[in-house]
Amino acid sequence: MFETLILILDSTVRLSTPLLLACLAGLYSERSGVVDIGLEGKMLGAAFGAGAVGYITGSAWLGLLAGIGVACVLALIHGFASITNRGNQIVSGVAINFLAIGLTGLLGQTWFQQGGRTPALPDGGRFENINLPLAETLSGVPVIGQIYSELLSGHNIIVYMAFAAVPLTWWVLFRTRFGLRLRAVGENPAAVDTAGIDVIWLRYRAVLICGILCGLAGAYLSIAQSSGFIKEMTAGKGFIALAALIFAKWRPGNAMFACLLFGFLDAVAIRLQGQEIPGIGEVPVQFFQALPYILTVILLAGFIGKAIPPKASGIPYLKERT
Amino acid sequence: MNKPITTQELETTAQPAIELRKINKRFGPVHANKDIDLLVKKGSIHGIIGENGAGKSTLMSILYGFYTADEGDILVDGKKVAIPDSKTAISLGIGMVHQHFMLVDNFSVLENVVLGAEGGANLSVGLASARAELKRLEDEYELKVDPDALIEELPVGLQQRVEILKALFRGAEILILDEPTGVLTPAEADHLFKILEVLKNQGKTVLLITHKLREIMAITDTVSVMRRGEMVATRQTSETSMSELAELMVGRSVLLNVDKTPATPTNKVLEISNLNVTDSRGVRVVKDVSFNVRAGEIVGIAGVSGNGQSELLETIAGIRHADTGTLWIDGEEIDLAKNPLDPAQMRQRSLGHVPEDRHRMGLVTKFAEYENSILGYHNDPIYSRGLLLDIAKIKELASGEIEKYDIRPPNPLLKTANFSGGNQQKIVLAREIERDPTVLLVGQPTRGVDIGAIEFIHKRIVELRDAGKGILLVSVELDEIRSLADRILVMFDGKIVGERTADADEGELGLLMAGVEGETK
Numbered sequence: 056m057f058e059t060l061i062l063i064l065d066s067t068v069r070l071s072t073p074l075l076l077a078c079l080a081g082l083y084s085e086r087s088g089v090v091d092i093g094l095e096g097k098m099l100g101a102a103f104g105a106g107a108v109g110y111i112t113g114s115a116w117l118g119l120l121a122g123i124g125v126a127c128v129l130a131l132i133h134g135f136a137s138i139t140n141r142g143n144q145i146v147s148g149v150a151i152n153f154l155a156i157g158l159t160g161l162l163g164q165t166w167f168q169q170g171g172r173t174p175a176l177p178d179g180g181r182f183e184n185i186n187l188p189l190a191e192t193l194s195g196v197p198v199i200g201q202i203y204s205e206l207l208s209g210h211n212i213i214v215y216m217a218f219a220a221v222p223l224t225w226w227v228l229f230r231t232r233f234g235l236r237l238r239a240v241g242e243n244p245a246a247v248d249t250a251g252i253d254v255i256w257l258r259y260r261a262v263l264i265c266g267i268l269c270g271l272a273g274a275y276l277s278i279a280q281s282s283g284f285i286k287e288m289t290a291g292k293g294f295i296a297l298a299a300l301i302f303a304k305w306r307p308g309n310a311m312f313a314c315l316l317f318g319f320l321d322a323v324a325i326r327l328q329g330q331e332i333p334g335i336g337e338v339p340v341q342f343f344q345a346l347p348y349i350l351t352v353i354l355l356a357g358f359i360g361k362a363i364p365p366k367a368s369g370i371p372y373l374k375e376r377t
Numbered sequence: 378m379n380k381p382i383t384t385q386e387l388e389t390t391a392q393p394a395i396e397l398r399k400i401n402k403r404f405g406p407v408h409a410n411k412d413i414d415l416l417v418k419k420g421s422i423h424g425i426i427g428e429n430g431a432g433k434s435t436l437m438s439i440l441y442g443f444y445t446a447d448e449g450d451i452l453v454d455g456k457k458v459a460i461p462d463s464k465t466a467i468s469l470g471i472g473m474v475h476q477h478f479m480l481v482d483n484f485s486v487l488e489n490v491v492l493g494a495e496g497g498a499n500l501s502v503g504l505a506s507a508r509a510e511l512k513r514l515e516d517e518y519e520l521k522v523d524p525d526a527l528i529e530e531l532p533v534g535l536q537q538r539v540e541i542l543k544a545l546f547r548g549a550e551i552l553i554l555d556e557p558t559g560v561l562t563p564a565e566a567d568h569l570f571k572i573l574e575v576l577k578n579q580g581k582t583v584l585l586i587t588h589k590l591r592e593i594m595a596i597t598d599t600v601s602v603m604r605r606g607e608m609v610a611t612r613q614t615s616e617t618s619m620s621e622l623a624e625l626m627v628g629r630s631v632l633l634n635v636d637k638t639p640a641t642p643t644n645k646v647l648e649i650s651n652l653n654v655t656d657s658r659g660v661r662v663v664k665d666v667s668f669n670v671r672a673g674e675i676v677g678i679a680g681v682s683g684n685g686q687s688e689l690l691e692t693i694a695g696i697r698h699a700d701t702g703t704l705w706i707d708g709e710e711i712d713l714a715k716n717p718l719d720p721a722q723m724r725q726r727s728l729g730h731v732p733e734d735r736h737r738m739g740l741v742t743k744f745a746e747y748e749n750s751i752l753g754y755h756n757d758p759i760y761s762r763g764l765l766l767d768i769a770k771i772k773e774l775a776s777g778e779i780e781k782y783d784i785r786p787p788n789p790l791l792k793t794a795n796f797s798g799g800n801q802q803k804i805v806l807a808r809e810i811e812r813d814p815t816v817l818l819v820g821q822p823t824r825g826v827d828i829g830a831i832e833f834i835h836k837r838i839v840e841l842r843d844a845g846k847g848i849l850l851v852s853v854e855l856d857e858i859r860s861l862a863d864r865i866l867v868m869f870d871g872k873i874v875g876e877r878t879a880d881a882d883e884g885e886l887g888l889l890m891a892g893v894e895g896e897t898k
Binding site: 229230231232233234235236238239242243245246247248249250251252366374 | 441443462463464465466467473475477480481482483484488489491492493494495497498499500501503543
């Protein structure tokens with residue numbers, strides 16, 4: 056029983072990682088007042104970029120860099136549309152999602168001729184799992200040893216980056232000048248402007264950070280979790296991350312727990328696939344897949360506290376005639 | 378802790394803190410600022426007064442780097458400067474308290490103060506030193522605020538204080554306040570004036586933008602008057618008078634008293650009996666109110682804001698639900714509790730309503746003028762052709778109203794948001810009066826309206842009375858009630874506590890409004 060639990064938790068960590076990265080990406084963007092429904096598209100673009108470059112160069116790190124590059128380009132498109140040109144942020148985000156689905160499929164087929172996939176990565180093209188020191192030695196120790204060697208050890212570098220990004224994001228947001236301004240611009244950009252700070256540049260920086268984190272999330276999918284890009288491999292993770300962001304009320308610590316919860320549901324769903332639960336029978340996988348959304352809807356309906364988004368999110372900033 | 382003015386400070390007054398030379402600014406066809414010259418003495422409180430839309434805010438936005446002037450020079454402390462953005466203005470020692478506060482609601486006072494002047498990338502260091510500096514400023518200028526309080530939990534008076542602290546924290550020597558008392562209670566406004574005195578005594582220069590003559594007379598040393606984008610006069614406050622300034626503002630003499638003949642009331646057109654209303658918080662806000670309005674008279678309801686007048690007006694208009702109460706309009710009996718009518722049905726019974734808050738209830742500010750001119754009456758067959766609205770006809774009728782009510786700019790296609798307060802009010806008034814109502818409810822007809830428009834609006838209301846209509850006027854401006862109404866009802870705590878004639882003593886009315894009882898009708 057304990058071992059089953061450890062296994063489920065271990066897979067929870069793996070499944071939560073891309074959600075967490077995307078969720079933090081969305082957090083930076085939305086905290087600055089730019090709603091980002093295009094997390095999904097940026098992740099997908101990054102996954103493809105990372106998979107393609109990882110395959111061609113045989114270097115996971117170059118693959119990661121390419122993934123981040125693709126996501127940042129898409130982020131800048133979103134920024135150009137919604138910050139510079141003050142367009143509708145939802146429309147721009149949706150456009151990026153479709154752009155990513157179409158382009159990755161088309162380029163994947165044209166370049167690699169495998170129905171939109173990239174070929175399996177060569178050695179070195181994929182991030183390998185890292186065994187923490189003494190993991191082997193301690194694996195025999197009951198409970199603590201198992202938790203250390205199974206749960207904490209043996210993940211790839213991006214997993215550790217994702218979880219390190221949580222306290223880092225908290226620190227940036229609440230302990231730095233940049234964070235103060237970022238939070239302020241998402242609440243009242245006019246206050247930021249009259250304080251002599253450039254609203255446009257500030258929001259661009261937030262959107263770029265969003266791109267970098269989406270890049271990590273996408274690369275994780277194609278060159279860390281699996282070995283190569285598969286068509287539409289994000290499978291809605293960007294939207295679940297968005298749900299997690301609302302669930303977390305735009306706070307980094309909460310974001311981690313929300314993503315772990317959603318990852319856990321996913322892990323349980325996989326575990327229970329085709330299995331009978333005594334007294335209940337077979338639980339459809341779809342039920343677990345739908346749970347994150349159901350929980351978010353319940354939250355939004357006001358049953359679990361209140362989710363108040365940054366006040367200026369979604370509203371382009373225009374210096375008005377006063 | 379007012380320091381006495383030293384000789385050194387007196388010497389510096391020779392140099393003007395700000396000098397503007399031939400400032401020009403155009404927004405498309407609108408010439409918002411025309412050849413503006415201005416001298417502001419160091420260490421003085423300089424008022425700039427003008428009607429809404431006279432170009433005061435534009436001029437100040439130019440000074441604060443929000444807009445750049447098309448032509449002209451700005452001199453700060455005698456040196457010619459360019460102010461392309463707010464950052465530059467701040468570094469030149471110019472601070473501004475905007476009409477709508479530029480604060481982040483869910484930030485603490487301290488965080489708002491440091492925003493943009495954090496003193497380093499690491500916030501905790503900056504916040505710690507800012508806290509000490511804030512303490513010093515609070516003591517020096519008598520500006521007490523809890524640095525850890527959230528803005529959204531503070532009353533507006535304190536929020537404004539945070540704005541002033543923000544400017545001082547950035548080392549402002551020149552402080553611009555744009556319509557600072559618009560959102561304040563009279564007590565808060567008095568407190569603000571004390572703060573401004575302290576600032577002046579500490580050698581700061583204050584620029585006060587307002588359209589309220591009283592404030593100019595009370596606090597400023599010098600006053601400049603703007604009219605339609607031009608600077609028309611500058612006076613020493615001690616050497617001018619309210620009537621002279623009012624005349625300069627509108628460019629002609631203003632009738633501060635409404636010219637009207639005694640009323641000749643006839644039959645009752647509106648009668649209210651035993652009205653009780655409870656608001657959404659469950660508090661009874663209108664208590665046992667009974668009164669009537671006759672054709673050909675203006676009945677004014679005086680009272681301090683928040684004593685049930687708004688709810689009374691809204692209930693009569695059909696917007697709010699009553700607990701008990703009967704209403705007769707032109708003889709027809711309506712039970713307000715059991716069978717209330719909705720606002721549209723009330724309108725069909727020839728009850729016009731100029732709501733207290735034109736932005737919330739009177740207009741859809743994103744709609745064009747002509748669209749607003751039929752709001753509430755849009756189902757009237759005269760506006761439609763078959764199933765569709767007869768746009769051409771609506772525009773034509775709107776143009777007629779624009780001319781008749783001198784609405785400026787005379788453009789029925791312009792969004793109502795782009796009209797000044799006075800012109801917006803005229804749009805609402807025109808819509809309601811032109812339907813020739815038997816009874817007109819008027820709430821705060823001149824709130825946020827400039828003097829020229831006030832005069833016009835008052836005249837229209839009196840004309841309607843003289844045409845034999847019944848008018849119920851609610852206003853928190855006692856002067857307005859006294860000059861317009863033929864009969865005055867005073868409301869306090871939801872009750873009508875007294876009825877007086879129009880020539881009632883101001884002091885006596887004041888006592889009634891304050892709820893001082895022991896008087897008999």
